[in-house]
Amino acid sequence: MHIITVNGKKTVNAFHELPYFIYGDDPNWVPPMRMMVESIFDPLRNNSLISGDVCRWLLMDHGKVIGRIAAFCVPSYANSFDQPTGGIGFFECINNQVAANQLFDTACAWLKGLGMEAADGPINIGENFFNWGLLVNGFVQQSFGMPYNPPYYRSLFETYGFKTYYEQYSYYLNITSPDLPERFWKIAAWTAKKPGYRFESFLFSEKERFIQDFIDIYEQAWSKHDNYKKIEPEDIHAMLSQSKMLIEEDFIWFVYHEDKPIAFFMMIPDMNQLFKYFRNGKLNLLKILKLLYLKKKKVVNRCRVLVMGVIPKFQKSGIESAIFYQLRQVLLRKDWYNEMELSWVGDFNPKMISIFKAVGGKQTKTHLTMRYLFDRQKEFKRSPIIED
Template sequence: MANAPLAIRPVVSRTEKRDFIELAYRLNRGDPHWVPPLRSEVAGALDPRKNGWFSHADAQLFLAERGGRPVGRIAAHIDRLALEMPAEQGFGPGTGFFGLFEAEDETVARALINTAEGWLRKQGMTRVVGPISLSIWEEPGLLIEGYDHAPMVMMGHHKRLYRDYIEQAGFAPVKQLKTYELDITREFPPLVQRIIAMGEKSDRIRIRTVDKSRFEDEAAIILGILNDAWSDNWGFVPLTQPEIDDVGKKLKPIVFEQLIRIAELDGEPVAFMITLPDLNEAIAPLQGNLLPFGWARLLWWLRRGKARGMRVPLMGVVKRLQGSRMASQLAFMMIEYIRRAAVQDFGAVRGEIGWVLDDNQGMIAIADTIESRVNRIYQIYAKELG
């Protein structure tokens, strides 16, 4: 089989898409820290009818086969909103992407990467960035540190060899994304407690929970803050309403009001923090399947409302306040209020913040002040297309 010719073909049929999805389960089966995602969720992410990202993006999936057996996969994609962003922010005109990368060996990896580059070149792209699977808001980057433990919800886990495969294909690192973990059963240092206490005395500040009965209205507030707060960040692509709608449907079962906070200053929403229970705790034993009994276990977990781990995937402060003492104060207050709720209401013991860009000094300073530590690093690469 190893000497059989390698063939790479675009994914067109339902059978090919099923093979594309299934390959990841086979190649990662021996890794105790890889969490098998629900197959239905993976299929939904690849379906333009269920993933709002496709409203401004196009993707082509490729499957590698050797002797008729799937041995690798890759996605090549173009985000039309990313093309409109300033080049100095990481993307911009001529930038295409690759992602959803899996390969049995280096020969397969090189052939897949060459194929993705060729497809992007034919679409007029002059540069490729990745891995990004599929949106910058989904699973960006390749894991390069933190292989010894499982990722939390909505974070990736990859084989060590993939770093060599990508770098040997001529890709150079352009950005690192870091996650920070901390023991949330411990109170924060006295300095942080004083900052929080001062904020609690201010008539200008209100930290409130979201109202799940007004889900769409609250999501619109958060989206407005997010797109303003992140607009100058490396890799920023505006999050659109179709994406928010689809993500909302997917995450609504694990959205708990006390774990999502909006900060108001003089009555105006200016900051937010979203925290999610680590759904990976529930889905890891399911091996990607809701049937025959996985759905019952997952439903029990959701209704039980208990999780040892909590992840902060998104937080933001409006641009006009960034770098100010007020921004830090609001961040510390939201973190503390959510920490208390996570421990008291859910029995959580561990928190994770991220991902955080390696040049986001404000967020890094906050992470350091609450005595968290880097536990995983993801690398994003780029390559000019000749």
């Protein structure tokens, strides 16, 4: 077995073709759209790589690709922890520990060369909405952006020495169901009508204002936490541009108190319900038109909550429930949406977990963000809990 670097059209193609060998006919696996994956590795489309670096490798055995991995170093992430920490992701491998070890060794050696002292994985380059975490429970078709992998991957990571830095939970909810907790919705309706508060759904025609409001709320809500990563306006612009086909404006909500932004909520349709019909992961004009047609025909009946944030001053005011109240009115109008996934919330965030449970969510899936310390004698610490 030997490692080669992904550095040209042939190796890029091999990088994308390997998962088809790993997953075969697994009906739960939905091939990610190739152009979306490639945009992650493109400095012109991924703002995180302007100051960061990335490298990809393939593992070969007798002329056949049997594994792949990417490693990346982004200063805004690396400098957020006790030790400089890089990332690994897009890992795929046959069920062979020797093969996995060679991939991990290669990625970790590259990160060490950049001054890193630890590796987190499997994670994404940049924001954590997509391609983040190792699936360990809930081996069903994942919603758009949530990773899927064979069960044996956990053993490959843990045997090498990765440990769980935090767990990521996803919850299922039918927000239109009459069986949801009545008390919650009464409080939600009351809070939503309190004077001084204003609720607005996102509009592309006013995206500059909403992007700035998003950043203001995000920084106040997360800047003091260990998992905080600064978001630049360009990051949001890029995500909106790449995801415009996915976004429904009234799935994104902002809350204002006396005209100041205090909370946001973002949800997208689960496009994996459409992408599963395109097994080669490639899009062309004809397929895009077909996707738009299927979306218009209301084939998609599931949506995924990407992120929710409330500034500290209002985190005990019931604003979270009021946002769900506004969203419920939207989904009662769009009644073809009957499934919602609240994903993901880390075990370091008990307040958000309690909200997901209070609204009637049922935990259905678990992913792990794992960490490998290069100094094997250093004490391992899990992600700290967000305190009140």
